[in-house]
Structure formats: C-alpha cells, structure tokens
Amino acid sequence: MSQEPGTNGRTEQAFSQAERDAVYRAIFxxxxxxxxxxxxxxxxxxxxxxxxxxxxxxxxxxxxxxxxxxxxxxxxxxxxxxxxxxxxxxxxxxxxxxxxxxxxxxxxxxxxxxxxxxxxxxxxxxxxxxxxxxxxxxxxxxxxxxxxxxxxxxxxxxxxxxxxxxxxxxxxxxxxxxxxxxxxxxxxxxxxxxxTEFLPEPELQAKGWRQRLPLADLLHSNGWATALKPGKDADTGSKR
Structure with missing residues (x-):
C-alpha cells in the first residue's frame, strides 16, 4: 500500500498516538x-x-x-x-x-x-x-x-x-x-x-549487577562484521 502524504511514515493500519504510547509504556x-x-x-x-x-x-x-x-x-x-x-x-x-x-x-x-x-x-x-x-x-x-x-x-x-x-x-x-x-x-x-510500586529502572541495574547495553553496540548491517549506525534518536541504553 502506498503511503499517503503527511502521514510521517505511518499507514492507516497504525494505532493512534495514544494507543502507541500505551504499548511502548508497557514495554519500557x-x-x-x-x-x-x-x-x-x-x-x-x-x-x-x-x-x-x-x-x-x-x-x-x-x-x-x-x-x-x-x-x-x-x-x-x-x-x-x-x-x-x-x-x-x-x-x-x-x-x-x-x-x-x-x-x-x-x-x-x-x-x-x-x-x-x-x-x-x-x-x-x-x-x-x-x-x-x-x-x-x-x-x-x-x-x-x-x-x-x-x-x-x-x-x-x-x-x-x-x-x-x-x-x-x-x-x-x-x-x-x-x-x-x-x-x-x-x-x-x-x-x-x-x-507497591514499579521501580523506575530494573532492580539489577539499580543495584549495580549489570547495566543495559547500548543499542548502538548491538546493531549489525548485512552480517556480523559491519556495524549499523543508528540515527540520533535511537535508544542508546536508557535506564528504562
């Protein structure tokens, strides 16, 4: 299906902004x-x-x-x-x-x-x-x-x-x-x-056991040997 102008990369099958926010909130x-x-x-x-x-x-x-x-x-x-x-x-x-x-x-x-x-x-x-x-x-x-x-x-x-x-x-x-x-x-x-609460970051991270790896370090292009460089908005290892 062709993309309609002004949809910012979205198609009519995409959820609404509020629905997408809820999905990503559950994940993070x-x-x-x-x-x-x-x-x-x-x-x-x-x-x-x-x-x-x-x-x-x-x-x-x-x-x-x-x-x-x-x-x-x-x-x-x-x-x-x-x-x-x-x-x-x-x-x-x-x-x-x-x-x-x-x-x-x-x-x-x-x-x-x-x-x-x-x-x-x-x-x-x-x-x-x-x-x-x-x-x-x-x-x-x-x-x-x-x-x-x-x-x-x-x-x-x-x-x-x-x-x-x-x-x-x-x-x-x-x-x-x-x-x-x-x-x-x-x-x-x-x-x-x-x-009583959902912690703001994973407990093992908060207590110093391990930290989240930066996504940029885990991306490869067309095989293992070539790194894929993400855009500036990519998650590089947040505390979420």
Whole structure:
C-alpha cells in the first residue's frame, strides 16, 4: 500500500498516538518484580485476561505448546520455595568477593510474597511429530512458549500487576513436584500480584549487577562484521 502524504511514515493500519504510547509504556515500564508484592488477591477476571493475552501469543506452526498451572496453595508454594533455596545456594557458589556478597544480598524471587504463582509449560509433542516450521529448529516450541510469557507480562503491566520470573529452580525437580507428564517441561515459574510500586529502572541495574547495553553496540548491517549506525534518536541504553 502506498503511503499517503503527511502521514510521517505511518499507514492507516497504525494505532493512534495514544494507543502507541500505551504499548511502548508497557514495554519500557515492565519490571521483573521480587520485593514489591502486596497481599491483595488477583480477581479471577483479571487473571483470565492475562492468561487470554498469553494464549494469543504467536507460535510456530500455530502449535500453541503452552499450558498454565495456577498455584495458590501455600504448602505447594513453600515446597517450590525450598527448591529455590537449594538451587540458589548452588548458584551462589559461582560468585566470590564483592560479587558474591552482592549476589547474596539480592532478592531473586517472590514465591511466598505473591498471591499467585503461575507455571508456563511447554508440551514438546503438541502438534505431532512434524510441526510446520519446526523441522530446522526443534526448539521453536520453547521459543513460542516464551512469547506467551512476554504477552502475559506486558498485559500484566497494563493491568498494574507485577510479574517476577523465578529462573533459579531445578527444572527436573520442579517437574516432579508438579507431576508433569514426560513430554511437558516447565519454561517459566512466575510470581503474580499487585505491587507497591514499579521501580523506575530494573532492580539489577539499580543495584549495580549489570547495566543495559547500548543499542548502538548491538546493531549489525548485512552480517556480523559491519556495524549499523543508528540515527540520533535511537535508544542508546536508557535506564528504562
């Protein structure tokens, strides 16, 4: 479709300015929440909206490999928290000196603090042995499941709901605890709940663990060897 004069590069399919601003706000203000959860329960209506957003993620071959396990049982949450404790102790051994001290000061989960825990799984057999688009890369089902997680995360930010991804868990131990079928693997263990605040910048950045890399350092043109120089308005590594 040809571009109409005066549209500043937009077509009639583009969202309005206010709608675009809302999308980008959700992206830039999304946070991995660990310490700011409130005890307020999530309504079934809000949770269903978030799960619906997740279920509308794109997936290779339209395989939709995800399932969602909602956890609100305190005893089960404590069992998962114990798995986290074991895995976190192993992870802490990788760091020593000041780095090790900082690692041990970081709060990296909100399993017991958040009213809802959500496990997003991937059924690696869904769609049968030959899924359209998966022949060259067998892990496209896992990548697709991650897109469902991102959909949920952005929708949650729009709803004022915090999400924290607990990645420090032994996948096999978690699968046994949740009695997952052999073909199903846990991809994301998420903590969901309303929060006291969304931090102005990622917590790991604020506490000095890592900084956001400048976008300009990550752009290549027609292969790896040639850098692509962005325009002056490009994000060069903001604190958002």
């Amino acid at each position: 203000e999304r946070r991995d929440v660990r310490s700011q959860f409130r005890a307020d329960p999530l309504s079934e209506e809000v949770l269903l909206r978030l799960l619906t957003a997740a279920h509308h993620a794109p997936s290779v071959g339209f395989m939709q490999p995800w399932d969602f396990i909602v956890i609100d049982d305190p005893e089960l949450k404590r069992a998962v928290r114990a798995l986290y404790g074991e895995a976190n102790e192993r992870a802490a051994r990788h760091y020593d000196g000041d780095r090790g001290t900082l690692y041990r000061q970081l709060k990296l989960e909100g399993i017991l603090d958040s009213p809802i825990n959500l496990v997003v799984t991937c059924d690696r057999t869904r769609g049968g042995p030959h899924v359209l688009g998966r022949d060259s890369s067998i892990d496209m089902d896992l990548f697709s499941t991650c897109l469902a997680v991102q959909n949920l995360w952005l929708a949650a930010r729009a709803e004022g709901v915090g999400v924290g991804w607990v990645s420090i868990l032994d996948e096999r131990a978690l699968a046994r605890l949740l009695q997952l079928p052999e073909s199903v693997v846990p991809v994301a263990y998420l903590c969901l709940g309303y929060v």
